[in-house]
Amino acid sequence: MKQLLLSLSLPLIFLACTPEPQPIEYGADKCEFCRMTIVDLQHAAEVVTAKGRAYKFDAIECQIHYLQENQDTEFAFTLVNDYSKTTGDLHPAEECTFLISPNISSPMGANLSAFFDASTAQEFQQAKDGKLYTWEEVQDQIKR
């Protein structure tokens, strides 16, 4: 009996400890950095700490500012939305290509968008001008 209980509860404990991305509730969730209500599905972003706590952002620039302010914290996930999609799927920031274009405005004024597909990013750059960055580069670019 005891063993049964133990075997049942053990996975529960592990489950509780695994950090997992949380879906963003558009129109209800608040940006952790700027306090704005998150409504823009093309620019919203999220980080999840190693302890499993999720913080959501209305724009990638807010996410970057937040990461810069919390450099000591360990993050399990750093996720961004793909500008060219409207499905709300979050992608790992490290795998995305970033575009800063004066013709695509983002919620907090940095004109920054993310693309999961590098070729899509190039298409948008050709159509809308601007400059492409990797995740590392764009973090340097967006400094407070």
Next chain:
Amino acid sequence: MRILVIGLCCMISVLAVQAKTITVCPSCSTPTIQKAIDQAVSGDEILVKAGTYQESGLTITCPLVLRGEGMPVIDGQRKGEILIIAADSVTVTGLEFQNAGVSHISDLAAIRVKRHDYFTVTNNRVINAFFGIYIENGKHGTIKNNVLLGRANNEMDSGNAIHCWYAENLTISDNLVRRYRDGIYLEFVNKSIIADNLSEFNIRYGLHFMFSNDNSYTCNTFYDNGAGVAVMFSKNISMTENLFAQNWGRSSYGLLLKEIYDAEIIDNVFQKNTIGILLEGSTRLNYQNNNFVRNGWAIQMSGGCLDNHFTKNNFTNNSLDLVVNSRVNNNTFNGNYWGEYTGYDLDHDGLGDVPHRPMKLFSHVLTEAPEAIILLRSFFVDLINFSEKVSPIFTPENVLDEAPLMQIVK
């Protein structure tokens, strides 16, 4: 000299040509507005008679008046933008714009002002647009008496009703904006006046300032929006005689002040909001003669707020009047009326003889553990509040009203 002569000749010729009126009606010789625009020269008036016109992409490139008679309808049939103003001194009045296009990649609008000044957009109706009226780089404009009805159910299918991006000296007044993302959105907009508007049922904000300085908004009503008004990263904003009501929700507030400097908040009413005012990083603000009635929290103040001065405000029937989440502050709360004040006035000077501490211990507990809200109104909470009131330990010591008013400010 030659230039002067040419200039004079031009002026005379302009004077000599009489401005004409082009009438558009379904059975006229000019049956479409596009045709009338093609014929028109500077200074003309296009008079559109009642009827439905299925047109889109109308672009005005010279100064003229586009006037509707009997509220004619321009139906964009979801094909992109309906009217683009690409000239100075254009007036658009008395028209109904329906069914502008929707796009997730470009911000399509029913009426767009594109890099030109001195525009007047009055007495129009905009139904089912993605963005309603979009000012892209324009100065000296008037947007008055328009009705903008959206149908935003969720955040994706709607833009903002009145959207201004890089503008100056605008007057936005007497408009009704309903069911968009933001009712009125201002980004990089300076020296403008927003007055007497009704903004309601918008998904995000009733009115939203971003990086916009030297503006004032007065006598507006913000009712049941995602949140009432957000003023962010802006300087010198005057906020007077507005009503912020019924902004309920988890991340909702009547007024959000984030990183703003030098503002006056006078004669406003904050009624039935989850949070009346939420302020963060805001400095040199004066709050006077405001009424905070029946809010969850009247005021929540986070870190980095300096020189906020509250006087002659009424705090009545709020679940919690004030939360201050920082120890270091030089904000003052003297001379307000607090419904919860339990002191006395023996010398009859109208001021309570004992200071009032508007921040309760329970407010402090809530910032640490929001779930504790279910204990509100319990005996236990009354007990800890009372003991903290007698000897403050956890709440910031300098958050107090040294001269609380005995009578409500009328």
